Amino acid sequence: MKKFFTFCVLCFTIGNIDGVPLSDFYPFGIETSDRKAPTNDDGSTAPIPVSSLFPLFNHQHDSLIVNTNGVISFLGPMTAFTPSKFPLDSRRRLVAPYWADIDTRNGGIVWYRESTNLTLLTKASDEIQVIFAEHYNFRAAWMFIATWDNVAFYGADSVGKQKRCTFQSVLVTNGRHSFTIFLYNKIEWTTGRASGGNPSTGLGGTPAQVGFDAGDGFNFYAIEASRTASVINVTSMSNIDHPGKFIFRVDTTQITNGGCNVEGTLTITPREATMFGGTQLIISGPCFNKTLPYYWSDMFTVYVGIEESQALCYKMLDDDNQLPAITTDDVQPCPCTLEVASLDTTRFSIDPLCHNQEGSRYECSNQQFAQGCFKQNIASSQGYDHQCCYNDEGVLMNPDGYYGSGYVNRYHYHGDGNKNVPFLSNFVYDTLLYQHCCIYTSQDLMEVNSNFGSCASFYTIRPPNSCLNYIPPRPARVTGDPHFVTFDGQAYTFNPVGEFTALSNGNLSLQLRMEQIGTFPASSVTSFVVRPYPEAEIIEVQVNQIRGIDVLVNGTLLDFDLAISKVISVEGATIEKISENPPTVVTNFYTEGLSIQSSSNLNVLNLLILTSPDRQTVIKI
Template sequence: MIVAKLLVAFCLFLNGCFGSVEFYPYGPSHGDEYAPINDDGSSPEIPISTLFPFFNHQHEHLIVNTNGVISFLRTVSTYTPNPFPLDGDRRLVAIFWADVDTRKGGTVWYRESTNQTMLEMASQEVRNYFPSFFRFQATWVFIATWDNVAFYGCYPCEKRNTFQEILITNGQYSFTIFNYKNITWTTGTASGGNSSTGLGGTPAQVGFNAGDGKVFYAVNASRTPAILGINHMSNINIPGKFAFRIDSAEISNGGCNTHGTLTIAPRYGPMLGGQYFVVGGPCMNSDDIIYIHYSPLVTSFPCQRMSNYSALCITPVFNTTVNPALFNNPVKRHNPAEWYGGRQYTISWDPLAFELKDSDKERGFKILPWEKSILHENVDRNLAQFTLNLGSDGYMAAIRVTSAIETDLSIPERGIWTDIFAVVPSHQETKRFCYNWIRQERGLPLVTYDDLPPCPCTLQQALMDTARYQPDPDCNNLMDNKDPDLNCLYRASARHCIRLSQPGFLGQDNVCCYGNTGSLLDSRVEEGGTLQRYHYLGGDDVIPYVTNFYYDVLPFLHCCRYFGHVTDLGHRGVTLFSECQTYAKFRHVSSCYNYVPPRPAGANGDPHMRTVDGMEYNFNGIGEFFFIVSHNASFQSQVRFEQAKDSQGRFVSASVCTAFVAEMSNTSDRVEVRLNSIRVADVIINAQTQDFSDVAWLRYRGVSVLNLPKPTGNSTGRDILVMFADLGVTFRILATKDVLNVMPIIANDQLKGTLTGLLGDFDGNPGNDLLLPDGTSLQSNATEETIFRTFNTAWRIKEVGSMFTYPVGKSYQDYNGHAQSNFHPVFATSIINSATVEAISLCGNNTNCLFDFHVTGSRAIAMATLDFTVDLKDAEDASIPVPTCPILSSTDHGVWVSNNTLENATARFRCNMGYRENSTCRPTTCKNGRWENYQPCTCKEIPTVPPPPSTHTTPTGRTPPPATPRDDSLLLRSISDKLQLMWITVGTGVFVVVIIALITALVLCSKFRSRRQYSDCDKHTLSSSARSSEYRHNMSRGFPMSHDSAYTQSSRVLSDHSANSRRSLPRYNVYDNTAYGSSEEVTRITGPPPGDFRRHDVLF
């Protein structure tokens, strides 16, 4: 298979060209060296100070050849350019491959450089010609110049050529620039050229060759007379200039075109908006007006043309980009634990952030109304730090730093954000929020464990169960994209938390948190996890993250953390007030009762297999095979094994996994993970390579991919989770530069007995796991050679059934041809007792590690096997069910306290502050799934003199005026598009914007399908207030819609709340088809709700 790419590139002067060629400085005054004066010679092999990526290989040296070529593996002395593709390791860049003879005149100069001026010049060219790399920063350049060179056999040698090649890299991506000045000859006389003109014969060749005899890229004028006009051609519309990306298996053109696809970078940004991104692809003239449309918004927004190749656009606030929990916030809050309203706090940011660069005035359309006031101005952006006065109005906020440009708010402003955080209000406001929330919860469906899986019982199980749960982005010890000061900010007792991978019943979530001992935390007495009304991923009419934060996180903070003081009675966290226990009754403490762990399996090293049922065997085949397949093929996964290489790059009689692919037919995207010599591994979705440089977590149709930090002790590895949450299956892939080791995690019991492939049938019987496609199986004691010869044919995929994409120059036959089918491996039985001292020192008594080191000679492969074996053993241990007891229910003003609910755990009853036990309560112990000698306990109030009312003072010591009462009782069942913003103008370059009380979500009764609560919810909704009926009457007479409006599928929400108002969020009264909002002040209750507001039917 020969893969050719021919470039047709021509640019007519005065017609669509964007500039002229500018050479990089060269010559002895700039530190250049020169190649020996010769014919068909070259420079010495030049060690370079960085690895240079080219055609998916890293190179640590290069050669400058006299005949217009830079090569990487060997010299090129051929004077007549052979047509591409070429084999024999002739991996090269040919800027003008022809018969140059510097004995007749001219010099070949070269140098590598890390000079800052050169690096910035190169970086700017890459950013300009490749808009998707608008943040690219070069770390190394190499400049080679063929200056005024003559050709072989010339007479009188007056024809001379001058051209220059620039190699550019940042260590991961690489580019080259071709600059042509004078091109007057194309051919030496030994290639059939004329000695006077240098024309005729076999002219010069321009392009790239991979050296494998298959893959190449050539300018289509190569080896034709037209190559004489190369200094008038271009692929970036600058005559005599070309730009290419050359690190990957396929060479990419720079510049723009009239037929290419649109490019966008970065591909992801925060849903709060303000993201600076660059659009490229089509050529953009100076008089073009550029608009962009964001789905699902109906409005198009203007963008700013940056150059002929790109335009700058800014994202608005919407809920389809990266969830705030998954985005690494570039604005840092200092000491973020508790930010009190009305006090001063410091933020800091990167002053060089692209979002803060100057720009022209912007125009566009209003999307969301907000309240704003300028608090400060004339603060130097370059200080990268600012102390602000945090407003006291509102419960949650985010701070934006943005460029100090004038704007009419008609398009989204660009900027960078802090995290979304809770504003700590006065104690009076905390009580009001908590009591309102309790009152509101009474009218909503219960948050229950119905159809939600229980929590894993231990941290070890939580780390393993990635099939049902994912790390909580706000509190975990795995992901490194989180500011350490923000990690577990609102779950102070937790070391690690997990939450459901996708919304559960009615869009609910289950958050499970684990303390330093690895036990599941009880949120009644420690800050751990609970059930959640809303999943942080959002859903239909539910805004991601913000809704969960407002309805689930803030109630905990206001009813527990902020409501009263915590007192130590020999145990942690029994609160002074009972409101926290009430919160726990509405949100249910996390429980692991009846938890069933998933089953792990594995394939690693020179493939050592462990089936889902636990059988171990070695499979040494080469090719592409079925890995795990459901009986009806609704789900398939496949693996590719290739012949391994030793540490010197020589092939050995062993095989390793190099690629993995999986898909749920018609319900998910196809995910492929493939080794990459530069980036370790690539994640490929539907044949498109994904970029994880800006975000660690990406969700696709029916599947999510999480790129975890590098494994401990492995500076180059990657840990990738491919999660099919609907199926209940996750694949953990540990990648090194030599091998992919794959660990499936299966949590779906409905798959039992329905699987086939290399990892067995998951029926609980390991004895029949050497399964064949016809339903029969090999004996469990079959020899390695029998397994190899049988499985090598039985489970090999057919070309028509392959789900893999193939690298440039490769096809199915390259991995499943005659050579692969007839490969003969080394079997473990043939090397018993042959371990060397070095192997034992590395592997200890790990037989898989010892085997892999023996057959591959690679310490890296053996070490990866050892690490994987330890991880798989941990997963096996975690898959063993742990005996547990149910959580003991609380009573009024009392709670059972225990470190965990595992076997032999002891629970003790404690009363809240101000209460004591009615009678002595004996401890109870968990035995065989039951609490031994358990008896109900109650508390009674201790008569006390009530303390004087507390006050909240401002930093100046003055007591603030009483806050205007608020009643947000209907807020939880409505939409509020109202945003209250305070922005701060910051001098030569920034605004700081604080969003107070962000978007809340639509919570309509029709969205709650609870069988017990539906009718009550409907009745409650239809009986709102007298004011509502007045609005309905006005609307029936044609009441006009204000500019503050929002639509949903089932309702319309209107608000007469002025965008300039400083009042609280509007109230919304929700009806079947139309909802009306009012913002008038009403009488509000700040005390506890009357009557018994606690649910005694909730057991937890």
């Protein structure tokens, strides 16, 4: 039972400012087949099963509860009527469009429903794409609409019962990313009488709170006006430059504001583009009137006809002959098959001009007949790069050079030394030369005849290498509960709980976090962290209920869904998403000759650790 004292307070009216018209709300009420929450004070619905898992704070939810007091909860009902400051010290996971002491016995209705209506999903998708530029491909698959319609506050007298609030919370997801939309039509009171509010004005005491709480005591978000008298003006506030409207991304541990921001920072997506150009960039904020697409366009080759390409080819060949001759002695031999090349992530990575199509099949811009091409991770002692291409059978293409097989590059595409500009030197001295000698000199641009004239001359000065003397990397494994296999083949089980240094080589150190599996007397690896050298980025890989596997760089989550490439380069490492089922990531520490393939299964990380055969790695477990 709520107890309160009566105070004599001067009564006055606060006029509603701005606010979202009801016509701009997502449709609600009996006409939309909404369900009606029970009329009560401090009540809640029973848990409502939903047809789509909703990601919130890195957890998946298959049910939710609509609470009378302006809260949608996920770990149990929320009966508290006075909003406590976030983060809460109890296990409560909340979406709080307006947490206050609502009493629908004094007036108002709480409506709710889930929806897969295409028109409404399209509306939500369009709003999210505009506000979150990096999610320009987002397509909503499910939504839940809860509306507090003209609701009154607890302890209101005859005057106070005329004060009402109307607001809406919309949960939206595509199954992987999720967003919440808050809409406010009118807010005429902030506080129930039991929370110290005046019975005639609904003001004073501990006002309403707007935000989110993860229920873990750490992660939360609350708008600045929460639990202050200013929260009555939420109808004129916004995080998207639209009074009375807020949109947040909510699937990760950090709640993200959308669109317009007052800090003056730009949102540019994707965050990376190759120097070969042609990438569409979406730029938004701070408070732009609209989100506009731009194009990053820098380097590309123009087809100028067969005769002119031949002339360019021979001119470039003459120039190249003035430079030191290239031999294959200074580069790594290719793996003999595509399968082995895909595994040898310590020394080889997919060619940046090859784009994943389906399964293990790639479309390579310059090698039309190759199923896939790989390049060396590290330049040779002379600064060379080496391209290895594989045919439809997954076998290394003829090392004598024909039908677009790989070749030794004069300059490594990552750059090496003062005379090698990353991408640019390789493009000018290797890619352009190949295109004009072998592609543009053909009658059919889809054909490459390396035995014909200029192309044969190209392969003379850019000789391919074979797989002779290739030595595969040394593997170590961590799987299951967990079972370890070291680089020298020794197998054992290690079942503690805690954080441990698994291996080091003097520069790089790999630390594992191991947690107990349920109530069983066993543990498993749930995350690891690596920093290959002091100036490099800190890489953390961990299991995740929603995405299967997460990669964080210096604590910031990488989103492979938003990247133009599944390969992301950071200081000291490259990170590649190679599979969705099971979720699998390869982290390659190229300066250390080490790579880690991580796959997630039932919240357990399984690791395949590869090291170059010429590297010395010390096991420290």
